[in-house]
Amino acid sequence: MGLVDQVLKGDKKAAARIMRLVEDDLPEAREALKRLYPYTGRAYIIGVTGPPGAGKSSLVDLLVEWFRKRGEGVGVVAVDPTSPFSGGAILGDRIRMQRHSTDPGVFIKSLATRGHLGGLSKATDDVIQVMDAMGKDVIMVETVGVGQDEVDIVKTADTTMLVTVPGLGDDIQAIKAGILEIADIFVVNKGDKPEADKTVRELEMMLDMSTPREDGWKPPIIKVSAVKGEGIEELMEALKTHRKFLETSGRFESYRKDRVVCTFENLLRDKLFQTAIAKLKGNGSYERLISEIFNKRKDPYSVVERLSCQCELESKRE
Amino acid sequence: MEKDERKVKILIAKPGLDGHDRGAKVVARALRDSGFEVIYTGLHQSLDQIVHAAMEEDVDGIGLSILSGAHMYIFPTLIEKLKEQGLDDIVVFGGGIIPTDDIPKLKEAGVKQIFLPGTALEEIIEWVRENVKPRAVSL
Numbered sequence A: 001m002g003l004v005d006q007v008l009k010g011d012k013k014a015a016a017r018i019m020r021l022v023e024d025d026l027p028e029a030r031e032a033l034k035r036l037y038p039y040t041g042r043a044y045i046i047g048v049t050g051p052p053g054a055g056k057s058s059l060v061d062l063l064v065e066w067f068r069k070r071g072e073g074v075g076v077v078a079v080d081p082t083s084p085f086s087g088g089a090i091l092g093d094r095i096r097m098q099r100h101s102t103d104p105g106v107f108i109k110s111l112a113t114r115g116h117l118g119g120l121s122k123a124t125d126d127v128i129q130v131m132d133a134m135g136k137d138v139i140m141v142e143t144v145g146v147g148q149d150e151v152d153i154v155k156t157a158d159t160t161m162l163v164t165v166p167g168l169g170d171d172i173q174a175i176k177a178g179i180l181e182i183a184d185i186f187v188v189n190k191g192d193k194p195e196a197d198k199t200v201r202e203l204e205m206m207l208d209m210s211t212p213r214e215d216g217w218k219p220p221i222i223k224v225s226a227v228k229g230e231g232i233e234e235l236m237e238a239l240k241t242h243r244k245f246l247e248t249s250g251r252f253e254s255y256r257k258d259r260v261v262c263t264f265e266n267l268l269r270d271k272l273f274q275t276a277i278a279k280l281k282g283n284g285s286y287e288r289l290i291s292e293i294f295n296k297r298k299d300p301y302s303v304v305e306r307l308s309c310q311c312e313l314e315s316k317r318e
Numbered sequence B: 001m002e003k004d005e006r007k008v009k010i011l012i013a014k015p016g017l018d019g020h021d022r023g024a025k026v027v028a029r030a031l032r033d034s035g036f037e038v039i040y041t042g043l044h045q046s047l048d049q050i051v052h053a054a055m056e057e058d059v060d061g062i063g064l065s066i067l068s069g070a071h072m073y074i075f076p077t078l079i080e081k082l083k084e085q086g087l088d089d090i091v092v093f094g095g096g097i098i099p100t101d102d103i104p105k106l107k108e109a110g111v112k113q114i115f116l117p118g119t120a121l122e123e124i125i126e127w128v129r130e131n132v133k134p135r136a137v138s139l
């Protein structure tokens, strides 16, 4: 039995091997993803974002426990930044979740961003696809993020959870600037600390002052303590409510369609670009065109227009 | 960094109940600073947890730090468990307080290298670079 069939049976090792192909961007990855595709699109995807040290991993660990108690299969993708200096990374989110690693119903994957901007790694969506095809019911994606740039997660997740903690004065400002609009659930962790209530009030005020969301969802603020295990039931309830909102409003479906559009267009863009470049280099016109454009004998706009016309003439209806 | 160069992934773990993980953390950081992706699982790991983490993270090497004196049990058992899971192509190495007499026995059991306290970090990194390569994958 090949790796793909094993993944469809929920096999961890096979899934990990395919994820590695995806991460290292090897040609076989695409073959595997092609065959897994029909089995994807079923998992409920939760994004967990917030500043470093907020307790995201600790919280994910507890949520895994709760989902498991309900009998759901759980995947976790934990993304950490690659060092821009060495290209290496230390991926330490597992430390908080290791007790689940021998559970056959749980799959935990650490990913380094590998230079990809936007808070997620390039491989994240494909790794999620593999977990989805494995049959995971819930997939949690942990990413570091407080600012405006790290909003990838919103496109990837059905429900986005922002985890914040008391005593991060400046980060609250950052949240105001960026993530306020995109978090579906606000979590104030470290609720065991006395300043937590103040943070909750500040957030409430900020939300009250902001313009209501277009979709009509009013993001709840949940105070939890990951170390004491408090507030998790309320958080699970909030997740359930949001999921129901997504389903009744048709968004669960439309988000999936948006993701299909995004995947399709990205693949199309990459493929057409690569094909065009390969053709031009193959027939030797690439260098010539570049130097003609450089010498102002041609302009890049007309060259590209002419090339894309040629491409249209060749294209057949799919 | 070459664009299509595969990254080497290393799991650094501290099995058993003993002490601190300073040494393990120093090695983890040095590996990161040399371009490796290090999965760090922290203290008090059972061997089953280590094997499962290695499987899920699809690592190419496992480095263990052992200060407890239990190395003659831990290393061979880990290697046995890796074999059971079909993960025997993962390179196992380690460091800690290990009598030199035990080193040949550990190597015979399948441990690729042992680093004694005081080994220069550069030496460890160089060894890992030479000996741990991305494992082959086929569909």
Ligand SMILES: Nc1nc2c(ncn2[C@@H]2O[C@H](COP(=O)(O)OP(=O)(O)O)[C@@H](O)[C@H]2O)c(=O)[nH]1
Residues within 6 Å of the ligand: A050, A051, A052, A053, A054, A055, A056, A057, A058, A059, A093, A096, A189, A190, A191, A192, A193, A224, A225, A226, A227, A228
């Ligand atoms: N006091 C307190 N500390 C917490 C809580 N949750 C997590 N921590 C601690 O905060 C630190 C960072 O936690 P971690 O889950 O790794 O945060 P992450 O970086 O957001 O993933 C750890 O030392 C945790 O023990 C909490 O509810 N209360």
Ligand SMILES: [Mg+2]
Residues within 6 Å of the ligand: A056, A057, A058, A092, A093, A142
């Ligand atoms: Mg974390």
